[in-house]
Amino acid sequence: MKPVIVIGAGGHAAVIADALQAAGVNVLGFTDADPAKHQSKQCDLPVLGSDATVLAGSDRNDVLLANGVGGVKGTDVRRALQQRLQEEGWRFATVIHPTAIVSRHARIGNGAQLLAGSIVQALAAIGEGAIVNTAAVVEHDADVGDYVHVAPRALLCGAVTVGNYSHIGAGAVVRQGIRLGERTLVGAGAVVVKDFDGGGELVGMPARSSAEGIA
Incomplete structure (x- = not known):
C-alpha cells in the first residue's frame, strides 16, 4: 500500500x-x-x-x-x-487490522475500517467508509450500509441489514434477519428483535424506540 x-x-x-x-x-x-x-x-x-x-x-x-x-x-x-x-x-485506504478475521467471500467497501479483533463472515457486505470497531462481529449475509459505525463488541447476526449512516452501540445485539433503516441509532447494550424504519433511537432489552419510552 x-x-x-x-x-x-x-x-x-x-x-x-x-x-x-x-x-x-x-x-x-x-x-x-x-x-x-x-x-x-x-x-x-x-x-x-x-x-x-x-x-x-x-x-x-x-x-x-x-x-x-x-x-x-x-x-x-x-x-x-x-x-x-x-x-x-x-x-x-481501506483499513484492516491484521487481527481482524475477514472472509474472502465478504465484500468490503472503499475506505471501510475493520479494527482489532473484528470478524466479518462470508457473504457479508460492508459499505463505503463504514467502521467495524474492536471485537465487533458481522455475521454471514449481513449488509452494513455506507458510513455505518458498528461499535466495539456489537453483534450483527446473520442476514441483518443496517441502513446507511446508522450507529450500532457498543455491546448491542441485532437478531438474525432484522432490517434497520437509514440513520438508526442503537443504544449501547440494546437487543434488537424487531425491524425498525430508521431515523430514531432504539434502546433497551428488547429494544424499542426511545420515543415510546421504556417500561
Missing part, C-alpha cells in the same frame, strides 16, 4: 494509525484543524498541520488518506469529510 496520511488527530485517528502500522503500512502522520496540535506527536507520529496545508503539499498519486474522524458525534461529519476529499481526487 502507498504511504498514508490520517485525517484528524483524535482518539479514533490514533487507532487507525496503529492498525495501519500493524499491517505494515507507512503512516506519514496526522492532520488536524487545531493549531495547538501541530508539531506534536501521537503514536510516535507527527501532527503535520491542517488538512489544507498538508494536502496542498502532497501528491494524490503518491499518497492515500485514512479517515480519522470517529463516530461519537454521528456519521455526518465523517461522511462529509471523506466524500469532499474524494470529490477532490483523493483516495482513501
Whole structure:
C-alpha cells in the first residue's frame, strides 16, 4: 500500500494509525484543524498541520488518506469529510487490522475500517467508509450500509441489514434477519428483535424506540 496520511488527530485517528502500522503500512502522520496540535506527536507520529496545508503539499498519486474522524458525534461529519476529499481526487485506504478475521467471500467497501479483533463472515457486505470497531462481529449475509459505525463488541447476526449512516452501540445485539433503516441509532447494550424504519433511537432489552419510552 502507498504511504498514508490520517485525517484528524483524535482518539479514533490514533487507532487507525496503529492498525495501519500493524499491517505494515507507512503512516506519514496526522492532520488536524487545531493549531495547538501541530508539531506534536501521537503514536510516535507527527501532527503535520491542517488538512489544507498538508494536502496542498502532497501528491494524490503518491499518497492515500485514512479517515480519522470517529463516530461519537454521528456519521455526518465523517461522511462529509471523506466524500469532499474524494470529490477532490483523493483516495482513501481501506483499513484492516491484521487481527481482524475477514472472509474472502465478504465484500468490503472503499475506505471501510475493520479494527482489532473484528470478524466479518462470508457473504457479508460492508459499505463505503463504514467502521467495524474492536471485537465487533458481522455475521454471514449481513449488509452494513455506507458510513455505518458498528461499535466495539456489537453483534450483527446473520442476514441483518443496517441502513446507511446508522450507529450500532457498543455491546448491542441485532437478531438474525432484522432490517434497520437509514440513520438508526442503537443504544449501547440494546437487543434488537424487531425491524425498525430508521431515523430514531432504539434502546433497551428488547429494544424499542426511545420515543415510546421504556417500561
